[in-house]
Amino acid sequence: MKNAYESLLGGKHGAIGLALLAALILVVFPLALDAFRLNMVGKYLTYAFVAVGLVLCWGYGGILSLGQGIFFGLGGYCMAMFLKLEASDPESTKIQSTPGIPDFMDWNQITELPLFWEPFHSLSFTLIAVVAVPVLLALVIGIAMFKRRVGDVYFSIVTQAIALILTVLIIGQQGLTGGVNGITDLRTLKGWDIRTDEAKLILYFVSAVLLLGCILIARFIVASKLGRLLLAMRDKEERVRFSGYDVASFKIFVFCVGAAFAGIGGAMFTLQVGFMSPSFVGIVPSIEMVIFAAVGGRLSLLGAVYGALLVNFGKTYFSESFPELWLYLMGGLFIVVVMYFPNGLAGLWDSHGKRWLARLQRKPQVAAAPKPVAVAPSKRPTPELETTP
Amino acid sequence: MNSPAGFQAAKPVLAIEGLTVSFDGFKAVNDLNLYVDRNEVHVVIGPNGAGKTTVLDLICGKTRATAGSIDFDGRELTKMREFDIVRAGVGRKFQNPSIYENLTVFENLEMSYPAGRKVFGALFFKRTQEVIERVEQVAQEIMLGDHLHRQADLLSHGQKQWLEIGMLLMQDPQLLMLDEPVAGMSVSERVATADLLNRISQGRSVLVIEHDMEFVKSIAHRVTVLHQGKVLAEGSMEAVQSNPKVIEVYLGH
């Protein structure tokens, strides 16, 4: 019992942090926000899945994937294909020249359901595919890249290129994928209308609980020996390799976990927003997801969630009120966070927030506890293991 | 070497034969033959650029041989992956202390504990009583028993060197390779390191690269002099030191 408490919740400190986050997304948001805004927050939370995965891959593993949108998109498209098939039963598509296939196929003169769409008639297959398809692709990319010891930078560039390839492919193959519009007009899940306010509320909770589950899994990984190995590899990869570890397999593992989280996030996005399109797959969304993790703090799993929420609140607010300013702000945020606050909000909290809290409680010893998080030019910032007691 | 086949005790634990590696035509190691016996402390010396570190790189798989064989206890190392070589029982210390600065001494040693080396093993690895005892035992051995919970970057340079040796001891290797273990150490630390090496060479072979002749004298069972990627002389420290060829290329300088 004690072990589980330590490794999953990260002791008292981690448990409080997690409880606060859970209270915020499970109680405060549903009570304070109307149905429309809550659905929007639900959408942001699906990005948080990706950001949590990025903390694992990038913060701990030191591998910066600029193609997480690929996995988000694959998960989302798998879900969308199932929902689209359900929405395209012969009865509701009888005005098409070929009833029973998705409308965009009919518009593109396709007369038969393509073979790779067939299995998506099954919900259980779809649910497996939401995780399995991103993981398999990550496995292939990971094996190809890490077994050959491709450098960090090359990995980033290649993942970005794959994001571009996938986007161009989806847009180009309009008849098979819905093209640039994506897969739209999704209605029901096994007969349950996902467009009602009630359904959206339920899906929000499902999504929030799944996100908390992913955070627990990520915490378990980070707290395990594997988590320590990842950090050790970031600084002394040779030492780890010559201590008898297959370094590549650990990188492949976290990359696959990140892909799985992103896939689940994508599927929840499709369910809550009601469509999936290439604009969530490509280079721009992929790199935006990195900024969510960077703002929250690349080594903080909870920070990733706050980062995703904050940046997206900002995006929504500014693009509604000052659309001109938004890109300046977003770009500026990138530059400032990366250059001056490499540990993001979590780093600020550790260096300032806790001291402030301690002064408030007049307990000066807490102030000395966190390591100073400085912009270290020579080496990356010292990671704060969330689980060290 | 010359011993009849099947006579187990005399068979060297490491037999390097005809080993060659060339970098764009430059032969850093050239048709090298080198043998390390069981329970032997074997020191390799030689002028800069003689190929000493490259030999260690070749044994542990960091560099791949162009030709030749490295037989370790009946297994051919030149074809094996780095981590398999380690798992077969070869430990290697790097020239600069290579430890995990952000972790404590305990955690550094624990990282090298030979369990939980695969992905899922590492995921479900538990700090059992057995692990703790082994870490404490090794920490005592390397004179860091009182510093178990100190962060590694706070150790002195010499202690860092010992810590890395300790990390290798955790794996209980049959062959321990140390690249300049006393570089940058004080005199008393050198003496302590020599004692340490004499203690830990019980039941295993140790291959050392070193420049400090006093230190070499105090540990070496056998010395090999490398020059331009080849063996120039081999034998006891006294024999090597009085060898005219050696004096010419190396000691005479």
Place this chain on the structure above:
Amino acid sequence: MEWLSEFGAIAAMQGFNGLSVFCVLLLMALGLAIIFGQMGVINMAHGEFLTIGAYTTFVVSSLTSSYAPAFGPYYFFLAIILSFFIAGAIGWLVEWAMISKLYQRPLDTLLATWGLSLVMQQGFRSIFGAREVSATLPDWLMGSWNPTEAIDIPRNGLFVMGLTLLLTALLFLMIYRSRWGLQVRATMQNRVMARSVGINTKRVDRMTFALGCGVAGVAGAAFTTIGSTGPTAGSLYIVDTFLVVVFGGASSLLGTIASAFSIAQAQSLLEFFTSGSMAKVFTLSAVVLILMLRPQGLFSAKVRK
């Protein structure tokens, strides 16, 4: 035999189309190869320096036609030079303000310069509007050259090719023959050593970065002859350009040329057989696959580690 000569003509024209793409890609990639290959800096805003060059050309063109129409036929040369210096100067500033503080953190450079590219794109949008603009080409760049009846080679393409050849030759001379190039190569090989023999490595870094950006600016000027300029014109090329540089083996300029050529030609030839988007998918996938098999790139030398 009739079809054969026709096929030859098509192949030649398609090949020439590929050459125009190749030229812009190569100019972009040469700038990036200097920055990424020699300095190891990942500049995601490199495309925006192309855009700077393109807008500079547009501004020079508009100013010429309103104030000095007589200068019209020659403005393009001025535009090329200005593009180089404006993009170079902005590059110099960026190195000073950002890049120089991130040399130890390559992945962070990538993210920070991505942020910069967002800011620059929005800047272009605020100044020039979201609509695409085109410079008025001088008459001598219009029309085409017909060596035979069936072959039709556009003059702007020929001009871009000439410009590319000239600039490539100049860069080669600078890097491999000049004293400054020697300093650059020395700094990249061993920074500490270079500093100890009296090379001002900080200045070398800054100048190298500025030069790379300047070359991208010229790429932008060349770009205006074959396409119209929008705020995101350059960012469309950034992934391709990175692939060209990586594929060519990062540190070799000859490799960059060969790689730009093969990628542009493959793209152009495939476009003839399938759609444009599928040609891109096939070309990029092939490059990514080859990179997975040969991560050091096609043309890199074997180095002792």
